[in-house]
Amino acid sequence: MPKAQALTTPTISTRLLATAAGVTGIMLLLAYLVAFDQGALSQSGTYLHELMHDGRHLLGVPCH
Numbered sequence: 001m002p003k004a005q006a007l008t009t010p011t012i013s014t015r016l017l018a019t020a021a022g023v024t025g026i027m028l029l030l031a032y033l034v035a036f037d038q039g040a041l042s043q044s045g046t047y048l049h050e051l052m053h054d055g056r057h058l059l060g061v062p063c064h
């Protein structure tokens with residue numbers, strides 16, 4: 001009879017966790033800049049807003 005294998009617990013490396021947190025932060029910042037920024041964070045006036053304007057409407061983000 002084959003011996004049962006012990007169940008292994010999954011390990012999460014701190015490097016993977018840090019990478020995932022960094023990527024999530026960058027994606028959240030990009031989503032904010034594309035969807036909600038009105039120049040307050042980007043300090044670009046309405047440039048970024050106008051650049052992403054069609055994308056905002058495509059995604060259904062309230063705009064004007």
Ligand SMILES: [Zn+2]
Pocket residue numbers: 053056057063064
């Ligand atoms: Zn609009």
